[in-house]
Amino acid sequence: MKRLFIIITFILAFTHVSAQNPEFALPSIISDHAVMQRNSEVKLWGWCPSVWDLKIVCSWAPADTIHAKSDMHCSWEAYIRTPESAGPHSIRFYGWENKLEREVNDILMGETWLCSGQSNMEYIMSYPVQDAGDITKALENKQVRFFKVSKATSRYPVERIQGKWEICSPETYKDFSAVAFFFGQHLNEALGVPVGLIGSYWGGTAVEPWIDEFTFNHEKELYVLSQKQQVAGWSPTANSSIYNAMIHPIKNYTIAGVIWYQGEANNERAADYGPLFDGMIRGWRNEFHRFLPFYFVQIAPWNGYAGRNAAYLREQQADVAATLHNTGMVVVGDLVNDIADIHPSLKKQVGVRLANMALRKTYHKEEIQPYSPMLKSVRTEGRKMIVTTTALGKLTCKNKTIRNFEMVDQAGEVYPADAKLLKNGEISVSSAKVRVPVAVRYCFTNDAVPDLFDSNGLPLAPFRTDRKK
Incomplete structure (x- = not known):
């Protein structure tokens, strides 16, 4: 028998x-x-x-x-x-x-987005997400679906990947990116159409393995920069190795755009990140044969970086957002509940801010204002420096006193500075140790958490005015 x-x-x-x-x-x-x-x-x-x-x-x-x-x-x-x-x-x-x-x-026919990057994008829903709120209704939303690309690496571009489409449910959502989950839910709610999320991410990865080989072959300066990275690592470090196995196989799939959260692994080579990241975006657009919208997260505060590496890398990210068309950067310096944790658990608002960027720039929802206020101009008035910003409405401070401003003197020394909001919305900055100020900085350290916000509830982005061109 x-x-x-x-x-x-x-x-x-x-x-x-x-x-x-x-x-x-x-x-x-x-x-x-x-x-x-x-x-x-x-x-x-x-x-x-x-x-x-x-x-x-x-x-x-x-x-x-x-x-x-x-x-x-x-x-x-x-x-x-x-x-x-x-x-x-x-x-x-x-x-x-x-x-x-x-x-x-x-x-289903709807909007499909590629969600990629390193560990803060890979951070899945089964991990603590302290700002998640009640997601009971979201878990029954069959219009949001996930395709998680299995981790793989290859010397050469491959044609096939492992993965399958999953309908959002209490059983399937736990293993998918938290940032992508909330991005998709917010898009679905705002647009009223199905949303597909393709998750292709790998924690601890630098940007070089995500850049396609064609870009390296045709832009030699990028190849030279890539040779500075360490050979050994917890994740693949070889040029194009992750692109070949986890992006190239899906380049034929028509998508609406890309969201990206990465940069931490490049902090020790921050000065090179802008050109490499710019090259990666242009390379993906070339491979997908589409001028893809590309929205990304400026890395969050963490006290484990050396020197001011994170500040310099954020500056590079801001450069890409300012110079490369059809991109957008969301600032998340305030979405940190522990600066000793490189993986902040406040992930819902990261996804929502990315979704708002897409709703404004890709779906033309003009009523949404997704841009964090930025430095607009600075002028010197005696021992003070007066800062103006692009804030929507007037800035407000969430602390009793404004923190994280610094001034630079003629010798290039950097000192803590006091700041106060003026009635016209400008910021007056001064330091008892600086008689002749030449520059001002805000949140330009590894772990500074912003405390100035515009009327839209978004934080003032970090900046410095002493950058050498």
């Missing part, structure tokens, strides 16, 4: 495997429960024998059969026009002699 049971089990397993023709394959990201970009020209791709006349039939346009032929590598691609309606929809693939090879079901 036991032997008969084993034989039957083997036959059933074999039947299940045989039901899917091994000659036909789709990338794992084109699978049940996927979210595809709505109202767009979307690429489909896969593998089948080159003698096939592959036919593709979409449920929203059943009369329009799309034909595809594979090349000598058995690789094919085709383009479809997705509808505006959310669905659910399905796509059928017919192979040799019109045999149904695969049917992909429960596809």
